[in-house]
Amino acid sequence: MGRPRTRTKLEDLDTRTDDGALIARWRDGDMEAFKALIAKYSNLVASIAYNILGDAHVAGDVTQETFLKVYRHLEHLEDPRKFKGWLCSIVRTTCVDHLRKERIHPASLEHIAEEGIEPEGEVIGGGLRQTSTELEELREKILSTVGRLPRIYQQIILLRHLRRMSYREMGDFLGLPVATIESRLYRARLMLKEKLQDLYFS
Numbered sequence: 001m002g003r004p005r006t007r008t009k010l011e012d013l014d015t016r017t018d019d020g021a022l023i024a025r026w027r028d029g030d031m032e033a034f035k036a037l038i039a040k041y042s043n044l045v046a047s048i049a050y051n052i053l054g055d056a057h058v059a060g061d062v063t064q065e066t067f068l069k070v071y072r073h074l075e076h077l078e079d080p081r082k083f084k085g086w087l088c089s090i091v092r093t094t095c096v097d098h099l100r101k102e103r104i105h106p107a108s109l110e111h112i113a114e115e116g117i118e119p120e121g122e123v124i125g126g127g128l129r130q131t132s133t134e135l136e137e138l139r140e141k142i143l144s145t146v147g148r149l150p151r152i153y154q155q156i157i158l159l160r161h162l163r164r165m166s167y168r169e170m171g172d173f174l175g176l177p178v179a180t181i182e183s184r185l186y187r188a189r190l191m192l193k194e195k196l197q198d199l200y201f202s
Helices: 019-027 031-053 056-076 080-102 109-115 132-146 151-162 167-174 178-195
Strands: 122-124 127-129
Touching: 019 031, 019 056, 019 080, 031 056, 031 080, 031 151, 056 080, 080 132, 080 151, 132 151, 132 178, 151 167, 151 178, 167 178
Parallel strands: none
Antiparallel strands: 122 127
């Protein structure tokens, strides 16, 4: 990119420095500016990853992967003022990708059935039974579909059905009233159900 080699000491960059200013410095070749972005947002990224994955070590790996993606694609971010939202979207998507890749059984995804999202299976002895292959395919499709929901609804589903947070815990984590959490979760479940209709009625 032919960036001039400018240098700034990390201690000279306050984490309160505007994101746009840090990104501009990085685009001019100042690597300390990118380190300042990491210092500014590493706790936020790690917190989101942990609350979705529930494993501190895995969350640490996802945090590193998230910032690697940010470094690779930051040049293409058109509006630096949207950096924080863009970053949060990357970490959530990275978490969903990890769950899908590792074939992790997301806690409580099967309980989405309570909202009518579980596909039909073979009923034996009054219970629903599916093969392990079918369940794996189901989780894959659900996680893939969740990853395509709008950001605010994606996060609600992940926190409720993967992390099994209560409405109050979700409200505290997101800084939202419980009533808003309930409304968004209801809407998120409807959107997810609509996107998964072909699993049941096709």
